[in-house]
Amino acid sequence: MINDAVREKYPDITVVGTVGPFYEGADYIEGWEFAREENVPMVDEHYYVSPGWMIHNQHYYDNYDRKGPKVYLGEYAAHLPGRPSNIETALAEALYLTSVERNADVVEMTSYAPLLAKDRNTQWTPDLIYFSNNDVRPTVDYYVQKLYGNNSGNRYVDSKVTLDNNDDAVSKRIGVSVVTDDKSGDMIIKLVNMLPVNVNTTVNLPYSAKSATLTRLSGSPVDKDVKPVTSTLKVNGSAIPTTLPKYSMTVIRLKNGK
DSSP states (O other): OHHHHHHHHOTTSOOEEEOOSSSSSHHHHHHHHHHHHTTOSEEEEEEEEOHHHHHHTTTTTTTSOTTSOEEEEEEEEEOOTTOOOSHHHHHHHHHHHHHHHHTTTTEEEEOOSOOEEETTBOSSSOOSEEEOSSOEEEOHHHHHHHHHHHTOOSEEEOOOOOOSOOOHHHHTTEEEEEEEOTTTOOEEEEEEEOSSSOEEEEEEEEEEEEEEEEEEEEOOTTOOSOOOEEEEEEEEEEEEEEEEOSSEEEEEEEGGGO
Protein backbone atom coordinates (compact mmCIF):
# COMPACT_ATOMS: atom_id res chain seq x y z
CA MET A 1 0.00 0.00 0.00
CA ILE A 2 2.79 2.42 0.87
CA ASN A 3 4.70 1.53 -2.29
CA ASP A 4 1.65 2.15 -4.49
CA ALA A 5 0.73 5.40 -2.75
CA VAL A 6 4.24 6.87 -2.97
CA ARG A 7 4.64 5.79 -6.59
CA GLU A 8 1.33 7.46 -7.54
CA LYS A 9 1.87 10.69 -5.61
CA TYR A 10 5.65 11.09 -6.02
CA PRO A 11 6.82 9.14 -9.10
CA ASP A 12 10.26 10.78 -8.90
CA ILE A 13 10.97 9.15 -5.50
CA THR A 14 12.74 5.78 -5.53
CA VAL A 15 11.12 3.39 -3.08
CA VAL A 16 13.72 1.13 -1.44
CA GLY A 17 12.55 -2.19 -0.04
CA THR A 18 14.33 -4.38 2.48
CA VAL A 19 15.58 -7.95 2.30
CA GLY A 20 16.62 -8.28 5.94
CA PRO A 21 19.88 -7.98 7.87
CA PHE A 22 21.70 -10.98 6.35
CA TYR A 23 22.91 -12.13 2.92
CA GLU A 24 20.87 -15.34 3.20
CA GLY A 25 17.93 -16.82 5.09
CA ALA A 26 14.14 -16.41 5.06
CA ASP A 27 14.10 -12.60 5.24
CA TYR A 28 16.51 -12.40 2.33
CA ILE A 29 14.67 -14.90 0.13
CA GLU A 30 11.16 -13.63 0.88
CA GLY A 31 12.23 -9.99 0.67
CA TRP A 32 13.61 -10.50 -2.82
CA GLU A 33 10.50 -12.41 -3.90
CA PHE A 34 8.23 -9.63 -2.64
CA ALA A 35 10.35 -6.92 -4.28
CA ARG A 36 10.14 -8.67 -7.64
CA GLU A 37 6.39 -9.26 -7.33
CA GLU A 38 5.71 -5.61 -6.46
CA ASN A 39 8.28 -4.20 -8.93
CA VAL A 40 10.12 -2.39 -6.15
CA PRO A 41 12.93 -0.56 -7.97
CA MET A 42 15.62 -1.06 -5.32
CA VAL A 43 16.26 -3.22 -2.25
CA ASP A 44 18.46 -2.56 0.77
CA GLU A 45 20.89 -5.36 1.59
CA HIS A 46 22.71 -5.55 4.93
CA TYR A 47 25.43 -7.92 6.02
CA TYR A 48 28.22 -8.03 8.58
CA VAL A 49 30.68 -10.76 7.77
CA SER A 50 34.22 -11.95 8.44
CA PRO A 51 37.14 -10.74 6.32
CA GLY A 52 37.33 -14.30 5.00
CA TRP A 53 33.77 -14.08 3.66
CA MET A 54 34.66 -10.96 1.69
CA ILE A 55 37.80 -12.60 0.33
CA HIS A 56 35.91 -15.69 -0.85
CA ASN A 57 32.75 -13.98 -2.17
CA GLN A 58 34.09 -11.50 -4.70
CA HIS A 59 31.72 -12.93 -7.33
CA TYR A 60 28.67 -12.42 -5.11
CA TYR A 61 26.95 -9.96 -7.48
CA ASP A 62 28.25 -11.34 -10.77
CA ASN A 63 25.20 -13.56 -11.32
CA TYR A 64 22.52 -11.16 -10.05
CA ASP A 65 19.56 -10.57 -12.36
CA ARG A 66 20.34 -7.46 -14.43
CA LYS A 67 16.62 -6.79 -14.90
CA GLY A 68 16.22 -5.60 -11.31
CA PRO A 69 15.52 -4.65 -8.65
CA LYS A 70 18.75 -2.71 -8.13
CA VAL A 71 20.71 -3.05 -4.89
CA TYR A 72 21.56 -0.49 -2.23
CA LEU A 73 24.16 -2.14 -0.01
CA GLY A 74 23.03 -0.08 2.94
CA GLU A 75 25.14 -1.51 5.77
CA TYR A 76 28.19 -3.72 5.62
CA ALA A 77 31.50 -4.23 7.40
CA ALA A 78 34.12 -6.89 8.01
CA HIS A 79 33.90 -8.20 11.58
CA LEU A 80 36.67 -9.85 13.56
CA PRO A 81 36.32 -11.12 17.16
CA GLY A 82 35.99 -8.01 19.34
CA ARG A 83 35.07 -6.04 16.21
CA PRO A 84 38.20 -3.91 15.83
CA SER A 85 38.73 -1.44 13.00
CA ASN A 86 42.18 -2.23 11.61
CA ILE A 87 44.10 -2.82 8.41
CA GLU A 88 42.78 -6.37 8.10
CA THR A 89 39.11 -5.32 8.20
CA ALA A 90 39.69 -2.23 6.06
CA LEU A 91 41.55 -4.10 3.32
CA ALA A 92 38.97 -6.91 3.29
CA GLU A 93 36.35 -4.24 2.61
CA ALA A 94 38.58 -2.59 -0.02
CA LEU A 95 39.11 -5.95 -1.73
CA TYR A 96 35.38 -6.69 -1.75
CA LEU A 97 34.56 -3.21 -3.09
CA THR A 98 36.64 -3.88 -6.21
CA SER A 99 34.04 -6.52 -7.08
CA VAL A 100 31.17 -4.22 -6.10
CA GLU A 101 32.49 -1.58 -8.52
CA ARG A 102 32.64 -4.26 -11.20
CA ASN A 103 28.92 -4.83 -10.59
CA ALA A 104 27.87 -1.19 -10.31
CA ASP A 105 25.13 -1.82 -12.88
CA VAL A 106 23.44 -3.84 -10.10
CA VAL A 107 24.75 -2.22 -6.91
CA GLU A 108 23.90 1.43 -7.44
CA MET A 109 24.77 2.66 -3.93
CA THR A 110 26.72 1.51 -0.89
CA SER A 111 27.20 2.84 2.62
CA TYR A 112 29.24 1.50 5.51
CA ALA A 113 28.06 0.54 8.97
CA PRO A 114 26.94 3.43 11.25
CA LEU A 115 28.82 6.61 10.42
CA LEU A 116 29.29 8.51 13.71
CA ALA A 117 29.73 7.36 17.31
CA LYS A 118 30.78 9.08 20.51
CA ASP A 119 33.67 7.43 22.33
CA ARG A 120 32.50 5.16 25.16
CA ASN A 121 28.86 5.95 24.34
CA THR A 122 28.13 3.62 21.47
CA GLN A 123 25.28 1.22 20.74
CA TRP A 124 27.13 -0.51 17.92
CA THR A 125 30.66 -1.26 16.83
CA PRO A 126 32.50 -0.77 14.58
CA ASP A 127 31.51 2.68 13.42
CA LEU A 128 33.29 4.74 10.82
CA ILE A 129 34.18 7.92 12.77
CA TYR A 130 34.48 8.32 16.54
CA PHE A 131 34.35 11.66 18.31
CA SER A 132 34.62 13.08 21.81
CA ASN A 133 33.98 16.55 23.17
CA ASN A 134 37.48 17.51 22.04
CA ASP A 135 38.43 15.63 18.90
CA VAL A 136 37.39 13.48 15.95
CA ARG A 137 38.99 10.10 15.22
CA PRO A 138 38.43 8.55 11.80
CA THR A 139 39.07 4.81 11.60
CA VAL A 140 41.25 3.10 9.01
CA ASP A 141 38.01 1.75 7.49
CA TYR A 142 36.99 5.38 6.97
CA TYR A 143 40.05 6.02 4.84
CA VAL A 144 39.13 3.11 2.57
CA GLN A 145 35.66 4.60 2.15
CA LYS A 146 37.19 8.01 1.43
CA LEU A 147 39.55 6.57 -1.18
CA TYR A 148 36.62 4.95 -2.96
CA GLY A 149 34.36 7.98 -2.62
CA ASN A 150 36.97 10.38 -3.98
CA ASN A 151 37.95 8.01 -6.79
CA SER A 152 34.64 6.50 -7.84
CA GLY A 153 34.47 7.38 -11.53
CA ASN A 154 31.36 6.69 -13.59
CA ARG A 155 32.50 4.09 -16.15
CA TYR A 156 33.95 0.68 -15.40
CA VAL A 157 36.86 -0.49 -17.57
CA ASP A 158 37.42 -4.20 -18.08
CA SER A 159 40.89 -5.34 -17.07
CA LYS A 160 42.82 -8.59 -16.98
CA VAL A 161 45.00 -9.74 -14.09
CA THR A 162 47.85 -12.15 -14.82
CA LEU A 163 49.64 -13.76 -11.88
CA ASP A 164 52.72 -15.97 -11.83
CA ASN A 165 51.09 -17.88 -8.98
CA ASN A 166 47.57 -19.03 -9.77
CA ASP A 167 46.92 -20.63 -6.40
CA ASP A 168 43.35 -19.83 -5.33
CA ALA A 169 44.48 -18.47 -1.96
CA VAL A 170 46.79 -16.03 -3.76
CA SER A 171 44.48 -14.84 -6.55
CA LYS A 172 41.58 -14.16 -4.16
CA ARG A 173 43.74 -11.78 -2.15
CA ILE A 174 44.54 -9.52 -5.07
CA GLY A 175 41.80 -7.09 -6.10
CA VAL A 176 41.77 -4.75 -9.10
CA SER A 177 39.23 -2.19 -10.30
CA VAL A 178 39.67 0.30 -13.15
CA VAL A 179 37.23 3.16 -13.74
CA THR A 180 37.18 6.40 -15.67
CA ASP A 181 35.60 9.69 -14.68
CA ASP A 182 33.93 11.60 -17.51
CA LYS A 183 33.89 14.86 -15.55
CA SER A 184 37.66 15.02 -14.97
CA GLY A 185 38.73 12.72 -17.79
CA ASP A 186 40.86 10.74 -15.33
CA MET A 187 41.50 7.01 -15.32
CA ILE A 188 41.58 5.51 -11.82
CA ILE A 189 43.20 2.18 -10.97
CA LYS A 190 42.60 0.58 -7.57
CA LEU A 191 44.86 -2.27 -6.46
CA VAL A 192 44.46 -4.24 -3.21
CA ASN A 193 47.05 -6.67 -1.88
CA MET A 194 45.97 -8.75 1.14
CA LEU A 195 48.93 -11.09 0.90
CA PRO A 196 51.67 -11.17 3.58
CA VAL A 197 54.29 -10.43 0.89
CA ASN A 198 55.02 -7.59 -1.50
CA VAL A 199 53.79 -8.02 -5.07
CA ASN A 200 55.82 -6.66 -7.98
CA THR A 201 53.53 -5.76 -10.85
CA THR A 202 53.23 -3.83 -14.07
CA VAL A 203 50.07 -1.92 -14.99
CA ASN A 204 49.69 -1.92 -18.78
CA LEU A 205 47.68 1.01 -20.11
CA PRO A 206 45.81 1.35 -23.43
CA TYR A 207 47.74 4.58 -24.11
CA SER A 208 51.01 6.33 -23.30
CA ALA A 209 51.07 8.31 -20.05
CA LYS A 210 53.56 10.73 -18.48
CA SER A 211 52.53 11.19 -14.86
CA ALA A 212 50.01 10.13 -12.23
CA THR A 213 49.27 10.42 -8.54
CA LEU A 214 49.65 7.40 -6.30
CA THR A 215 47.81 7.13 -2.98
CA ARG A 216 48.56 4.21 -0.69
CA LEU A 217 47.16 2.84 2.56
CA SER A 218 49.24 0.10 4.15
CA GLY A 219 50.35 -1.42 7.45
CA SER A 220 50.34 -4.58 9.46
CA PRO A 221 46.97 -6.35 9.87
CA VAL A 222 46.46 -5.13 13.46
CA ASP A 223 47.34 -1.48 12.78
CA LYS A 224 44.53 0.93 13.65
CA ASP A 225 46.05 4.40 13.30
CA VAL A 226 47.07 4.46 9.64
CA LYS A 227 46.40 7.12 7.02
CA PRO A 228 46.86 7.13 3.23
CA VAL A 229 49.94 8.81 1.75
CA THR A 230 49.86 10.49 -1.68
CA SER A 231 52.84 11.00 -3.98
CA THR A 232 53.56 11.82 -7.63
CA LEU A 233 54.24 8.83 -9.84
CA LYS A 234 56.46 9.25 -12.89
CA VAL A 235 55.24 7.30 -15.88
CA ASN A 236 57.12 6.70 -19.10
CA GLY A 237 54.91 5.17 -21.74
CA SER A 238 52.06 2.70 -21.39
CA ALA A 239 53.58 0.48 -18.68
CA ILE A 240 53.65 1.41 -14.99
CA PRO A 241 55.93 -0.85 -12.93
CA THR A 242 55.02 -0.67 -9.26
CA THR A 243 55.29 -2.66 -6.07
CA LEU A 244 52.18 -3.39 -4.04
CA PRO A 245 53.33 -3.60 -0.41
CA LYS A 246 51.98 -6.42 1.68
CA TYR A 247 48.62 -5.53 3.24
CA SER A 248 47.99 -2.44 1.15
CA MET A 249 45.52 -0.55 -1.02
CA THR A 250 46.94 1.53 -3.87
CA VAL A 251 45.09 4.08 -6.00
CA ILE A 252 46.77 5.28 -9.21
CA ARG A 253 45.05 8.27 -10.79
CA LEU A 254 46.07 9.28 -14.31
CA LYS A 255 45.11 12.90 -14.79
CA ASN A 256 42.94 13.53 -17.84
CA GLY A 257 43.60 9.98 -18.92
CA LYS A 258 47.23 10.63 -19.85
